Amino acid sequence: MVNPLPRRALYAGALFLLLMLIYTGLFTQNRDTWLMETLPVMIVLPLLLATWRRYPLTSLLYVLIFLHAIILIIGGMYTYAKVPIGFEVQHWFDLSRNPYDKLGHFFQGLVPALAAREILLRGNYVRGGKMLDFIVCCIAMAISATYELIEWWAALVMGQGADEFLGTQGDPWDTQSDMFCALLGALTTVFVLGRWHKHLLEQ
Numbered sequence: 001m002v003n004p005l006p007r008r009a010l011y012a013g014a015l016f017l018l019l020m021l022i023y024t025g026l027f028t029q030n031r032d033t034w035l036m037e038t039l040p041v042m043i044v045l046p047l048l049l050a051t052w053r054r055y056p057l058t059s060l061l062y063v064l065i066f067l068h069a070i071i072l073i074i075g076g077m078y079t080y081a082k083v084p085i086g087f088e089v090q091h092w093f094d095l096s097r098n099p100y101d102k103l104g105h106f107f108q109g110l111v112p113a114l115a116a117r118e119i120l121l122r123g124n125y126v127r128g129g130k131m132l133d134f135i136v137c138c139i140a141m142a143i144s145a146t147y148e149l150i151e152w153w154a155a156l157v158m159g160q161g162a163d164e165f166l167g168t169q170g171d172p173w174d175t176q177s178d179m180f181c182a183l184l185g186a187l188t189t190v191f192v193l194g195r196w197h198k199h200l201l202e203q
Contacts, residue, residue: 007052061197110185
């Protein structure tokens, strides 16, 4: 039986995210972009609360999901290309662009990979650690590629209005670097968090 996040902690985290959504929704300069960027949080948060008893997740996965949600909400408020802390990092490392969106894509690989790993392990769907690692990375990359397709469709539908949502900042290789960051996130799940995650599942 997985030892999940305590109910009070889960509810406190959910309340914090809800307050962030309300605040950023009120004070964002581009509500359409904010809605598109934060929609995953609005979908996942009720699911986490609804499934806490029937299918509780490990505390590690809950925490990383909430961190990813915070990244999405902040990115939605400012748009990824204009997040203040991203400008600070850009200045520190003398980068050509605001790198905040790369943090989001890193978590876009890390969190789905960990969620897939948890589901596959608990259901005994995969035999062999190497095959598990391969499938987990494939799932994370499939999600990343799907998101890039959604960005493409948004650009086709919205035209120039999709610039804030895309956040390419004039980078012709933005899609490829986004997916590479997602791959790094998935590999972090496999090689850095894997043993800790397995220990939590076995408790």
